[in-house]
Amino acid sequence: MKLAPQDLDQITRGTLAHYEQSAESFREGTRDHDVSQNIEALLRHIQAPTPWQILDFGCGPGRDLQTFTRLGHVAVGLDGSQRFVEMARADSGCEVWHQDFLALQLPAQRFDGIFANASLFHVPSQELPRVLRQLHDCLKPAGVLFSSNPRGDNREGWSGPRYGAWHDLEAWREAMTGAGFSELEHYYRPAGLPRDQQPWLASVWRRG
Numbered sequence: 001m002k003l004a005p006q007d008l009d010q011i012t013r014g015t016l017a018h019y020e021q022s023a024e025s026f027r028e029g030t031r032d033h034d035v036s037q038n039i040e041a042l043l044r045h046i047q048a049p050t051p052w053q054i055l056d057f058g059c060g061p062g063r064d065l066q067t068f069t070r071l072g073h074v075a076v077g078l079d080g081s082q083r084f085v086e087m088a089r090a091d092s093g094c095e096v097w098h099q100d101f102l103a104l105q106l107p108a109q110r111f112d113g114i115f116a117n118a119s120l121f122h123v124p125s126q127e128l129p130r131v132l133r134q135l136h137d138c139l140k141p142a143g144v145l146f147s148s149n150p151r152g153d154n155r156e157g158w159s160g161p162r163y164g165a166w167h168d169l170e171a172w173r174e175a176m177t178g179a180g181f182s183e184l185e186h187y188y189r190p191a192g193l194p195r196d197q198q199p200w201l202a203s204v205w206r207r208g
Contacts, residue, residue: 003124011163012100015122016080018161019060023083027061035117035148037191039067041204042113042146045184052112055138058119059096062088068115069094076111102127106138114138114145118200121149121164125156125175128165132179139207145181147172148189151201169201181205 003011019026046052052073056065059077061084068075069092077088077096085098099105101123114135123131135145152166167175169186176183184206188198 003126008102008124008127011124012080012102014158015162016100019081020083023061023081023087027063027087030060031063033063035064036067037189038117038146038148038202039064039115041185041187041202042115042144043071045144045204045206046112047142048112048140053110053140055106055111055114057114057116057135058101058122059088060084062090062092062094062096064115064117065092065094065096101131104131104134106134108137109140109143110138112140112143114143116145116147118148118150120147121166122162123165124163125154125165125167128175129178132175132181136180136207141207143207144184145205145207146202147176147205148200148202150199151188167201169203172201172203176203176205180208182208 054068054073054075056075056077059065059079062077065075065077065088075094077094078099079085080100082098085096088096150166151168154167154171156165184204186203188195189200189202190198
């Protein structure tokens, strides 16, 4: 069933309201999460001269902005939660944009890499092709996008106060290639566990 504009507005407002209300606990609960495998997966595929321009798409409180900065790169954050934007600016010292995922205003060919860690699954599937094309267009030629999403059987809807879409690998491949990306690699997380205990699908893509 096609989502009407008012449905999309409700999805955005409801999901962001949850993050606004839980911003402090979210920061504390995710501060020590080890996503080094994901950061390394993005960076090893970028071919441009350093320092790299990195967009942290759905940067939350700014944990990974700090990591990219420590590594010597120029990181820019983007998040729909005003509270997260304030936290990320204060904690990282980086430029952070306050933008709704469904109303993006991105510069053309600005970034060498995009780090979309646990963020794109909040985009309703009917809007995903448009959002992915916008991300594609803000990458430099041969730029790289990393994504990590909770995997599933291609259902979507409300999970408590947040809206999400749970893609399997084939559906995610179809969406990404349709937006002009070519696959570099994919893997499941956490590493070293049986597949049924790996709820996250990570993948890396090059702008075609």
